[in-house]
Structure formats: C-alpha cells, structure tokens
Amino acid sequence: MKKKKVIIVGAGPGGLVAGMILSQKGFDVHIYEKKAIVGGRNGFIQAGEFKFDLGPTFFLMKDVLERIFKICNRNLDDYVKITQLDPMYKLVFNDKTFAPTTDKERMVLEIERVFPGSSKGYLQYIEREQKKYDRLIPCLEVPYGSLTDYFSLRLLKALPYLDGHLSLFDVLGKYFDDDFLKVCFTFQAKYIGMSPWQAPGLFSILSFIEHGGGVFHVNGGLNELSKAIAKVIEECDGNIHLSKGVKKLIVENSVCKGVLLEDGSEERADYVVLNADFAHAMKNLVEPADRRKYTDKKLKKMKYSCSTFMLYLGLDKKYEKLYHHNIFFANDYKHNVDEIVSNSIIPDDPSIYVHNPSLIDDSLAPDGKSSVYVLVPIGNTSGGIDWTAKKEAFKEKILNILETKAGINDIRSHIEELRIITPDDWENQMDIYDGATFNLGHNMGQLLYFRPHNEFEEFANCYLVGGGTHPGSGLPTIYESARISSELILKKEGLNLYS
Ligand SMILES: Cc1cc2nc3c(=O)[nH]c(=O)nc-3n(C[C@H](O)[C@H](O)[C@H](O)COP(=O)(O)OP(=O)(O)OC[C@H]3O[C@@H](n4cnc5c(N)ncnc54)[C@H](O)[C@@H]3O)c2cc1C
Incomplete structure (x- = not known):
C-alpha cells in the first residue's frame, strides 16, 4: 500500500517529534526547514571554538521525551547523555543566595x-x-x-x-x-x-x-536533543530538507493540500503539519482569504509572551563561583517584571539568568575555557524599542551586572567571542512574531480550547505543533503537542500510537 505523505513545516522540537513519530509509524515524512540546521530555537550557535545552546537550557520532565522515544521503540539514553543537576540552580537577590535542591x-x-x-x-x-x-x-x-x-x-x-x-x-x-x-x-x-x-x-x-x-543537562547542550530526534527520523527513512523554506501553504476549498517552497516548487501531501511560529506563519504563509479566524487584526489583538536579550560569551577561563544555572534578580523584581510586560521600557536594573554549563560539560569549549550564556527577559518588539541604537549600551549594562552582582569582575578581559541576539533579531532572523520568544501568551483566554487547536480549525488536513498550539510553550509541552497532533493523524488513518 502506498505510504501516506506528511509535510512538516519547520524542524523545531515540535516538527521533529511529529516527524519522528510519523516516520516510525510508516508515513512518508518530509520536513522542510528554512535554516541550515535542525532545532529552531532549540538549535545551537557556534562562535569560534565555543558552542552554545541558542535557547532552551533547562531540560525538565525528561520522562515526556523518554515516553515518546519508547513509542518509537527507542531509548533516549542511547542517543544523549543526561545529567541531573543538584542543586538545581543558584538564586541571588540582594544579600541573599538560595540554592534549591530536589532532596527534601x-x-x-x-x-x-x-x-x-x-x-x-x-x-x-x-x-x-x-x-x-x-x-x-x-x-x-x-x-x-x-x-x-x-x-x-x-x-x-x-x-x-x-x-x-x-x-x-x-x-x-x-x-x-x-x-x-x-x-x-x-x-x-x-x-x-x-x-x-x-x-x-x-x-x-x-x-x-x-x-x-x-532539572537536567544534556551533554553538548539541549540542542543535542533535537539532533537525536533528527537521527531517529533518518533511521526511520524520514526526510529532513534543510535550507528549504516554505513560502506558502497551498489551501484549496478549505483543505490544506501541500506547500509552495521558496525555490518556487510545489509539494503536495495528504497532511501538513505546521511547526513554524504560529502567528508569524499565519501572517506570512497563509493567504488572508484562507484565514477567517486568525486574521491580521485578530493576530495583532492576541497576547504574546515577552522576548529575551541574549549574550553568548566565549571565555578563556572557567568561573567556578557560578553554578550551572544562576539567576541574579533585580533589586525590585516586581518593578522589573512590570517593565518587561510593558514591552516599551528597557529596564534600568534587569534580572539576568546566567548559564555556565562548561563546569560539567567539556564539549562546549576548549580545555580551561568556557561557554557562558546570559538571558535577559525583556519586552517583545510590540513596544517599538530601537534595538539597533540601544544594544551596545544594554550589553555594557549586562557586563556590569556580571562584574558586580555575579562578582566576576575580570570578565571583560577574558572574552574571546561575543554574540548578541536582540528581540528584533528574534523577529527578523528567527521569524518569530513580535520577537515573542515564548510564543503566544499563556493567559486563560489563550489556553486549552482557546489556544489554536492541534487539528487546525481554519482548514482541513493541517495540524499544529510547537509552542503556539495546545498545551503551550516549553520543551515538554511542545513534545506533547507533537505527540497529540501525531496521534490525531494516526487516528484518521485508523492507526494506534501505541501499537
Ligand atoms: C532564549 C530561549 C530560552 C528558552 N529556554 C527554555 C528552557 O530552558 N526550557 C524549555 O523547555 N523551553 C525553553 N524555551 C522555549 C521553547 O522550548 C523553545 O523555544 C522551542 O525551541 C520552541 O519549539 P517550537 O517547536 O515551538 O518551534 P521553534 O523552535 O521556533 O522551531 C520552528 C522552526 O520552524 C522553522 N521555520 C519557520 N518558518 C519557516 C518556513 N517558512 N519554512 C520552513 N521552516 C520554517 C524555523 O526556522 C524553526 O526551525 C526557550 C526559548 C528561548 C527562545
């Protein structure tokens, strides 16, 4: 019998897990990914000799991915090396330092x-x-x-x-x-x-x-999870087409029939799974005539998460006084959070999260050196901040916080590589609506039935996976979105996820 064909738009965690399940269940899977690597926001950055996770660094609920690997007759531990962190992280607030552990x-x-x-x-x-x-x-x-x-x-x-x-x-x-x-x-x-x-x-x-x-770390960074899933897809004869962007979804009589690629070619399929950022994809990949619910006006009115300002620092030394995960809170955290949600204020005293995985993972930087990433939660681009003009000064502010609150006062003289990502970059280079890195907001009006549905409500044969559909943003929930949508497709074909 001819295999049913599935096209997946995007090789982020959601698209990859859907691709893994469906290729293992015998579908003819084709993932089209705009970038040259898999993983989306869960990809990596290579800066000289230093490797960094682009986004996720907290691996939580690892049992969710383990279960999905089991469904695909595989063992996650055969693909990645996972370490539990204890303490989970260091939290610093004014004169207090607190290091929570799971040991009660x-x-x-x-x-x-x-x-x-x-x-x-x-x-x-x-x-x-x-x-x-x-x-x-x-x-x-x-x-x-x-x-x-x-x-x-x-x-x-x-x-x-x-x-x-x-x-x-x-x-x-x-x-x-x-x-x-x-x-x-x-x-x-x-x-x-x-x-x-x-x-x-x-x-x-x-x-x-x-x-x-x-809280868990994956050797080589959490981006290795995406690579592991991609490996299973290849083992199951699925196809991942890198550097192949999708220009439009082909919708005929309210049925999604395939995609038009950026190179002008058309690919038709029985099912289309959409993993690209939801609102960005609606606005750019779906003709307005095919959108009754998610019109441009509705997309503008929906609520979006905050964004992040990122520093990726390749350092010629290791800082033992930093933990693996560290958060240095603003002196007035509530005020800082209010500034973030306003989307229009650059905080004077931001809270920062510092990731220092080289302490336990030698694969990210050369001997004696370290890859340190700093994430600063910040308003999304709807507030209109001009990041081209502001980014240098903000970078200096973050380095000052590392010198003072984090107490690594020689950091400036140890930087070998430095990369910055601003909210504008998330929007323009990573195709994320409003640069809202954690996707649609998670207010009650945008959860469960009120979030864009896994079996997409606008047109038939289209399924959503990723942070923009149910259950929401974050790796475990995104994996679940892909498991749920794949199960819906399997049911349509009279197949069972567990057999
Ligand atoms: C800075 C940051 C830190 C985070 N930290 C954590 C964390 O610690 N733990 C956690 O669990 N989660 C975290 N998250 C949230 C979330 O887990 C990740 O963002 C996750 O990668 C989102 O997965 P996704 O499947 O929704 O889509 P994405 O990762 O956004 O993948 C979508 C893919 O679609 C591709 N695409 C877009 N348009 C097209 C097109 N037209 N044609 C073809 N391909 C296209 C994109 O290139 C991308 O590869 C973090 C996110 C960010 C940004």
Missing part, C-alpha cells in the same frame, strides 16, 4: 538557612502541588478541538486545583510570607514569558515540575 531533607535545611521558619510552608507546597500536578497533567495530554473536550469530566475534576481565581504569586502566598521566597517558586513564569503577578495560578505546577522531578 536538604531543601528543608536550605530554606531554614535563608528563610528561618519557612520550611513548613515548603512541605505543604510539595503535598498540595503534587495533587494539583496529578490532576492537571492528564488534562494537558489530550486535545481541545471542541467545547465538549473543554467541559470534560477530567477537567471539571481538576477545577478545584486550578486556582483559576488567583495569580501565580497569590498561590505561593498560601505557603510563604517572605516575598523573595515566593519569587523563588514563581520566577518560572518567565519560562512561558509571563509575569508571576499576571500568570494564572495553575502555573504553580511549573516550579513543582522542578522540585518534584528535577
């Missing part, structure tokens, strides 16, 4: 060291958030193509745990009094580009995912 006994001691009297709240947090996690995760594993799905018994049962009436920061107020301690369990809202004071209370599961499941 040591965590109680660490809390008592920094926040005397607060460990009881931590134990309550672990107990209640475990229940929330157990109720909520199954709700994220299924598609929300109809309102019936939305009002399912599964979701109704989870409702008491959703904390829908509270903000994330308010939820942590149930457990802790100290504001910095609350920040230590809510800063994770930045993983989905949101403010802890605005993100829905259900997102307390983000910190619980770390505290309950741990």
